[in-house]
Amino acid sequence: MAEARCPASCGELIQGWILGGEKLISCPVNWFSTVSVTDGVPGKNERPRMRQMLRAVLAYFDQPAERVNDLHISFDSTIPVAKGLASSTADIAATALATARHLGETLNEAALATLCVRLEPTDSTLFRQLTLFDHQTAATQISYDWQPAIDILLLESPQLLKTEDFHRRDRQPALLASATSLERAWQLFTQAAEHRDCSLLGQATTLSAQASQRLLVKPDFTALLQLVEELDLYGLNVAHSGSVVGLLLDRQRHDVEQVYWQLQQRNINRHYPRQHLLTMVPGGVR
Numbered sequence: 001m002a003e004a005r006c007p008a009s010c011g012e013l014i015q016g017w018i019l020g021g022e023k024l025i026s027c028p029v030n031w032f033s034t035v036s037v038t039d040g041v042p043g044k045n046e047r048p049r050m051r052q053m054l055r056a057v058l059a060y061f062d063q064p065a066e067r068v069n070d071l072h073i074s075f076d077s078t079i080p081v082a083k084g085l086a087s088s089t090a091d092i093a094a095t096a097l098a099t100a101r102h103l104g105e106t107l108n109e110a111a112l113a114t115l116c117v118r119l120e121p122t123d124s125t126l127f128r129q130l131t132l133f134d135h136q137t138a139a140t141q142i143s144y145d146w147q148p149a150i151d152i153l154l155l156e157s158p159q160l161l162k163t164e165d166f167h168r169r170d171r172q173p174a175l176l177a178s179a180t181s182l183e184r185a186w187q188l189f190t191q192a193a194e195h196r197d198c199s200l201l202g203q204a205t206t207l208s209a210q211a212s213q214r215l216l217v218k219p220d221f222t223a224l225l226q227l228v229e230e231l232d233l234y235g236l237n238v239a240h241s242g243s244v245v246g247l248l249l250d251r252q253r254h255d256v257e258q259v260y261w262q263l264q265q266r267n268i269n270r271h272y273p274r275q276h277l278l279t280m281v282p283g284g285v286r
Contacts, residue, residue: 002101005034006094006285008079009086009125010152010246011239014208016182017175025132026124028283033077033090037098040072049119053092056115057099082160084242086123093126097285113138128284144193150280151251155272157243178211202235202248209238219271
């Protein structure tokens with residue numbers, strides 16, 4: 001048996017039109033999808049695309065195609081699905097590495113990224129470092145040697161949205177209209193990484209979130225911006241192809257209970273009835 005696990009993402013730190021196309025930087029948090037691959041008959045409870053990925057990894061290592069029928073996949077995930085939390089990326093990336101390990105092989109991050117984008121648009125949570133990533137082609141992979149010490153109060157909406165449905169929309173006009181804002185957000189992110197500055201990071205993520213409102217409106221967004229400013233939080237980020245919002249903060253510096261109370265007082269939690277205090281973690285499949 002071989003096992004691997006990949007983290008969720010609280011939406012994206014930034015996403016939009018950068019370097020001539022749509023790119024993103026994911027926001028890995030401490031929820032995980034854990035996948036095991038063993039010899040045995042296929043089960044009935046696999047997640048979508050797990051078996052496709054297993055087949056793709058067999059082909060990558062020149063294994064007989066019929067071996068797909070002799071491998072069993074099991075998984076455990078703490079990641080809510082269809083919310084913009086990179087649950088599918090976590091599933092297929094963990095499946096890929098677990099399969100490779102079961103075969104006695106290794107997959108580097110570049111090969112893993114290529115395998116994943118062949119199946120679906122992929123989050124950059126599969127990279128150990130924060131990475132600007134072309135999530136549809138894997139052609140761009142720019143990594144940053146900084147792991148922010150940040151907590152995220154994840155606001156979970158009941159609204160569901162499949163990433164594949166979002167990508168079927170004609171989004172290019174709105175993406176191009178926000179290209180200048182995203183260029184600025186990327187510059188701010190780069191400065192934040194260079195100076196290890198969480199406040200600059202919050203400015204970058206907030207700017208990207210504001211641009212995302214053109215494409216996918218988040219309820220009570222203006223009220224959330226006011227909350228961030230009044231409580232002096234680092235900023236907020238959103239799932240650009242999902243329904244969650246993240247409030248970026250430091251639980252040692254900021255009064256988290258006050259944040260919870262203000263969400264209730266301002267009736268913002270009617271749109272986000274579940275809140276989760278998470279920690280930003282390094283990405284990469286373990």
